[in-house]
Amino acid sequence: MTLPGFLSPAFTGRAFHAAPGFLHHLKTELNSGDLFEAGDLLVAPHSQQTPFWTRNTWLDPFVATFDSISQAANMLRAIQRNWAPCPVQAHRRTALISDALPPLPKKPRPFPFALPDVPMGAFALLDPHTLLASPTCSSPFPGGEIQFDENHTDPPSRAYLKLWEIFTRLGVHPRPGERCLDAGASPGGWTWVLTQLGADVLAVDRAPLAPHIAASPQVTAWQRNAFTLPPEEVGPVDWLFSDVICYPAALLRWVETWLASGLAARFVCTIKMQGTAFDRETTARFAAIPGSHIVHLWHNKHELTWYRL
Ligand SMILES: C[S@@+](CC[C@H](N)C(=O)[O-])C[C@H]1O[C@@H](n2cnc3c(N)ncnc32)[C@H](O)[C@@H]1O
Known part of the structure; x- marks a missing residue:
């Protein structure tokens, strides 16, 4: 895939991870000329938008190149502990980088609980040697996925x-x-x-x-x-x-x-x-x-x- 010129180390903007099944609605909302699409991720240069149809918004993404899996993982680890992978392409390499990082807190939790107060980053590979990563995201949960310890007996619907x-x-x-x-x-x-x-x-x-x-x-x-x-x-x-x-x-x-x-x-x-x-x-x-x-x-x-x- 050829990357647009704006996806350089000088990149500023936001990346929007679409709510599952609603990428088309997110595109309608962003309606921007300069938009890079990779899987369910839309990257918009210079954007400060807060569209609705997202599972997570990457608030300060940067672009970096790397040679090896360990180099990519070390670069992320040097910034903070938590990084959720967003596999849009080079899926195997994305998984290998993720495996080289500390495990993510994914265990379903009983309601009510306080929001985690440590930053949850997100990263994707734009090609096998180019990383898009954001240390801060709108959601404190990996990929915006909040999992509860469900009650299967008392509530009469999953609503x-x-x-x-x-x-x-x-x-x-x-x-x-x-x-x-x-x-x-x-x-x-x-x-x-x-x-x-x-x-x-x-x-x-x-x-x-x-x-x-x-x-x-x-x-x-x-x-x-x-x-x-x-x-x-x-x-x-x-x-x-x-x-x-x-x-x-x-x-x-x-x-x-x-x-x-x-x-x-x-x-x-x-x-x-x-x-x-x-x-x-x-x-x-x-x-x-x-x-x-x-x-x-x-x-x-x-x-x-x-x-x-
Ligand atoms: C998705 S269900 C609600 C589920 C519910 N919140 C729960 O947790 O079990 C939508 C409900 O809207 C009700 N409804 C539709 N039109 C209504 C109206 N004009 N006034 C009251 N209820 C209405 C339907 O009867 C249906 O029970």
Whole structure:
């Protein structure tokens, strides 16, 4: 592969590791002339962008050439301990360099846990003798992959992993006695997480909750359309959650109603894309809501997570 001129030792910019299956969305977001693509990695010179459809963003990548596996590993090791390989080509050499570096912490951890406070770097080989590496990345987990010690018995769906992830990433979660609205709650994975944290939950869904979730004294279940429920009927909530399957624009209208009411202190909502399309326009309107953020969680599918704390 011929490398573009900007991938020289003088390189500055960012590299974006696409969320699995969503490289095409990431390309749409970056929409830049100078873009180098290798596997799921897009390298953009002079970029300071923070696109959504990533599993990890390499914040200060550099380019270096090397002769041997040990020389590459020593160069990285001299900077810091942790380097996650991103095999885009020269896969065998990438694995050999990785094997020559200290092992990465990959063991699934029980929720909740504090984010690691040591830097997690990332590297890829652009050709057999050229390395692209970044000592700092947006995610403290190798390749942005956050692994929990899963609970296979209590939550009635795997959606609970999304809440575990966002709470871990943000370092905050509902406290005992706080009041949560969980819209689109059925079968009850999110409601289960919230009750485990000691919160009181108003779970609203057209479909019923799993009986063992509904049976909790912390849960009030309303089998209703969440979007026609006036905020005043619900009253003040410390947290508003939505995992409702709907068009992004419908979620936005509903969120705007709640924002205008001033009755919700914090928001965590899944923006679910419909079919294969990325609704850029509505996503941009969510992103423009003051104080809010959008991320693609490791546990998100064809969806983004919008939050405002
Ligand atoms: C992905 S599931 C939610 C999973 C849930 N968060 C969990 O952890 O188990 C989406 C839910 O949205 C609900 N839903 C769709 N439209 C709705 C509406 N207008 N009002 C309330 N719930 C709705 C569906 O019935 C479905 O249960």
